[in-house]
Amino acid sequence: MDAQNGKKGSDLDVNQSAAGYHIPVLFHETIDALNIRPDGIYVDCTFGGGGHSRGILAKLGEKGKLFAFDQDADAEQNLPRDERIVFVPQNFRHMQRFLRLHKVNAVDGILADLGVSSHQFDQGDRGFSTRFTGPFDMRMDRRQPLTAAVIVATYTEQQLHKIFEQYGEVSNSKTLAKHIAQHRNHQPVTTIEQFKSLVSPVVKGNPNKYLAQVFQALRMEVNDEMGALKEMLAQVPQVLAPGGRVAIITFHSIEDRLVKNFFRQGSFEEVPDNPFESVRRQEILNIITRKPVTATDEELKRNSRSRSAKLRVAEKI
Structure with a gap:
């Protein structure tokens, strides 16, 4: 996180605006994996505190360009003073559309850090954390209803059962869904505290861990995180130039499985090997990371939120 750049007119201290907002995970591993060309065009799908973006800018020359996407309006305040960066206040599912609006047909690298920023967790009025008493919101893009x-x-x-089971892996997801459906009309839920009170009779095991899983499931549904990830991945083969790389950091087994399957076979489902199939599919991406890259012990000590982070990288053939 100590990438520097001595270029005039550039404000690239990784820690400067990221401090207190979001610590970029697997920072050095990700920047190195992108194999950045000084005159290349790159996309940071999840700008956040700008840590990874600053790492990319530090490797770019004067002719390089970085497109930074973030649907959270708060992220724009972290933009560095640098004419090489273009900020797009949109969900990364619209990546190709906005690149075309800027007359860009192909890029040399794409980065996506799918973790929720520390800033979002630490703002009570956003509704992401069980630690606060704010509104039960969880929208990354507050323009959405x-x-x-x-x-x-x-x-x-x-529907509740499905999201608690799939996105939160909640042990008693069926019981939880039934309890909510039966009692929500008598207990209105507009705040975090009201929700915690509603579900308290069915909390199982460690309350903090249980509620974290439930909140994760609701957050993923509110923001259609799986749908957005699929749409972005589907654009990668068209957007990446030959030799360009895509680096994606996931924090959930479902996300990681989607990325792994897409990198391997260009689809989101597991495709079993068929020894009788004579026609091999055309490979588009070459996998750089055979196994996902995870945080070092040193990073884990500095940032506990990096514990579940997995980085996968592929290169356009």
Whole structure:
């Protein structure tokens, strides 16, 4: 996180605006894996505190260009003073569309850090954390209408069961969904505290871990995180130039599985090997990381949130 650049007119101290907002995980591993060309064009799909973006800018020359996407309006305040960066206040699922608007058809590298920023967790009014008493919101893009409170109030018991089971791996997801459906009309849920009170009778095991899993499931649904990831991955083969690299950091087994499958076979589902299949699929990406890169012991000591981070990298053939 100590990447520097002596270029005039550039404000590239990785720690400067990222400090207190978000510590970039697997920073050196990710920047190195992108194999950055000084005159290349790069995309940071998840600008956040700008840590990874500063690492990319530090490797770029005067003719290099970086497009930084972030749907959270708060992220824009972290932009460095650098004419080589273009900020796009949109979800990265719209990557190709906005690159084309800027007359860019191909890029040399794409980075996505799918973790929720520390800033979002630490702002009570955002509703991401069980530690606060703010509104039950969880929207990364506050222009969108769907909130955690709306999901709890309107989703069917079956829909709730599905998201708690798939996105949160909640042990008693069916019981939790049934309890919410039966009691929500008598206990309105518009705040974090109201939700915690509603589900308290069915909390199982360690309350902090249990609620963290439930909150994760709701957050992933509110922001359609899996849908956005699939749409972005599907654009990678068209957006990357030959020899360009894509580096994605995941924090959840479902995300990691999607990335792994897409890198390997260009689809999101497991495709078993068929010894009788005579036509091999055309490979588009060459996998650089055979196994996901994880945080070192030193990074784990500095940033506990890096514990579940996995970095996968592929190169356009």
